[in-house]
Amino acid sequence: MTAPTDAVTDAVTGSQEIPFLDVLDPAFRFDTPEVARAREANWYARTPLGVLVLRYAEAQELVRDARLTHNGKGFMEQNGIVDGPVYDWFVPALVNHDGADHRRMRGLVNKAFTPRMVEGLRPLIRATARRLAAELAGRQECDFFTEFADALPLVVMTELLGVPAEDFPVFRTWSSDIGLVFSLALGGDIPARVEAAVTGLYGYVEALMTDKAVDPGDDLISALVAAQRADATVSWDELLNLIVTMVFAAHDTTRLQLANAMVTFSEHPDQWTLLGRSPELAAQAVEEVMRWSPSSNAVYRYAGDTFEFRGETFDAGTMFMIGVQAVHRDPLAYPGGETFDVTVARQSPVLQFGGGPHYCLGAPLARMELSEALPALAEHLGPPSVAAPITWRPAIGITGPNELPLRFG
Template identity: 55%
Template sequence: MPFLDVIAADFDFTAPEVLAAQDAGWCADTPVGLLVLRHAEAQELLRDRRLDHGGDGYLQRNGITAGPVYDWWVPMIVNRDGADHRRLRGLVARAFTPRTVDLLRPFMRATTEALTDGISGTGETEFVAAFADRLPLAVMSELLGLPAADHDVFSAWSSDIGLIFSLAADGSTAARVERAVEGLDGYIDTLIDEKARRPADDLVSRMVAAWRDDRTVTREELRNLLVTLVFGAHDNTRAQIANTLVSFAEHPAQWTLLRDRPDLTGRAVDEAMRWRPSAASVFRRAVEDFTFRDLPITTGSFVTVAVQTAQRDPRAYPGGRSFDITAAHEAPLLQFGAGPHYCLGSALAHAQLEEALPILTHRLGPPAITGEVRWRPALGTHGPDVLPVTFPA
């Protein structure tokens, strides 16, 4: 079995040696355990009930046994199963109904137009700060009923809390995540009290009503859900928008094609998420001993799905090692998970790109990267923190 150093600062899930390992077999060994490289095995394991989401085992593996990060992570919705998970998911699901997402589309378009005004004709633009960060932050705030004045502080906290999945890559990451959790916990506690006193027509007010009147959740569960929602609705989409721009900068003819063929928007969004997903990897933990494809997996061991690698697997996606917005692939994306834990926010992320791409391609020329792109670690939520680009007229 080949060995791949996934915690190295410059590790790339699409490097030639990684794709060569995929061609040779379905898995590889890494410093954090088994790495799944092929789509079929990845999809099967993501649905396997003999694996869970890691719980406290993931934090303990990274030296965290108590404190704010532990108190947020362990009871988080993704670490619950069965009836407990369904109870919490039912409360959050109302935020992501097709009707809710569609009602937000005019706001997404108006926000995209305003942000595009800000970068049009300005020369070099740092795209993450100017656009990729701002659009999902505005949409999340509109959905939850958060004041625009708090956007900047939310942006920093949400970005840092998303580093929870990269603890193994950098010893200083845990401190950043802890500060973000503490900041969000305090903010959300104040917000709950405010919405209890003065409810409005927004998701937080409805969730607060469920806590106070229906006793659906405890206050601690409500705070945990809202902190998780904030980072899920903002940070992952932020990374996906920035990743999408990098993909088009590397394939400018595809940008021009989309400008001329806006009917390809749906396929273009799917292809952007397949080619460079914001969740470059996801992990699971074995809750019992079992054998998979003749490979023994022991209780407590971790299995990491190389999402970006598996989503270029030509066995699942014919021609999948090329970026092609005209392609109609049938294999499902892996970055949103599978089964009962399938990501509720996937429709909201799709919608933002579906509304943003036609406006960007119509008003701006193909992007060109003009300087060093500063990337997050490969494990977990992956995307540029800094993306300098120009858009020709």
């Protein structure tokens, strides 16, 4: 399939009109009337990059469709990158493997990163969230990123991964900028920032792995290094690649989801007050926040071969981008979903963690951090309001505000 070059809709045989959305426009957002109209017109829109999936039923099916691959090489080449540090990290990354290779690499992680290990972090996460929230009480204004959204994942990374807290300033920018890999198509300074982040994180993580091979601790990276040595099915370079991705994911996606939550509650102060009075709503509030304003806003797949779907033929190599936030507003999957409401138990699971064999390994930990953080904040603090203008990361990737000065009522 080829995308039209303007906003005029095309028609395909026997189907509804296919809208066009310019996802490369820096001002593009998923929560706009234009996107809602496109979703109403059809289950997908054409874009300069490929197919943008807008409805939940089709999205849920496609993220599990074995005919679609992750094709990291194709993603890099589509963005004009055919070699170099970013290519060498992204193409062999776990998320871009399918089949036996994916099972082999994921199996190593599953040996060490167990549900019991994750649940064991809850007391630390709860105590840290409450301490950080209490420190904000009585303040006129705060830098939410520095004083909470960065601080909580740092404690988790220190305990879980064995990353020394004093090293955090060293890799903080890298772990944020590397997530812009999913926004490479927007150009500008993004490719250079991603390359600097990959280079920096590779050097830092390899030194950390080497230290833990000599002097292991009671942490996940030490366990993975030991498992790699005992089970040579995964190479040292593959493990290095995997841990670089884990360090970024453990920090950036969580801090941005916390920030997205605070912006959302600033627009719905009654919901914040309700959560403060009813902390038992925490788990439901987390799902509603991720539905309304997900930090992982696009899930990518590629057609491995030409295939049929919903009565249409899609060429091999076609990119499918799941527009997560748009899908999460689909009224067919979320009746009444045009309203943010933490009291509603939604029946359709959120899709920002993907689906099928590639369902995000860190989803339980992310949910735990959010479910402890939000009620702790709501208990100690009045409704948040954004204290100064903010700017936003691109919508077609790991997204959220670049800065977040807050006041609490």
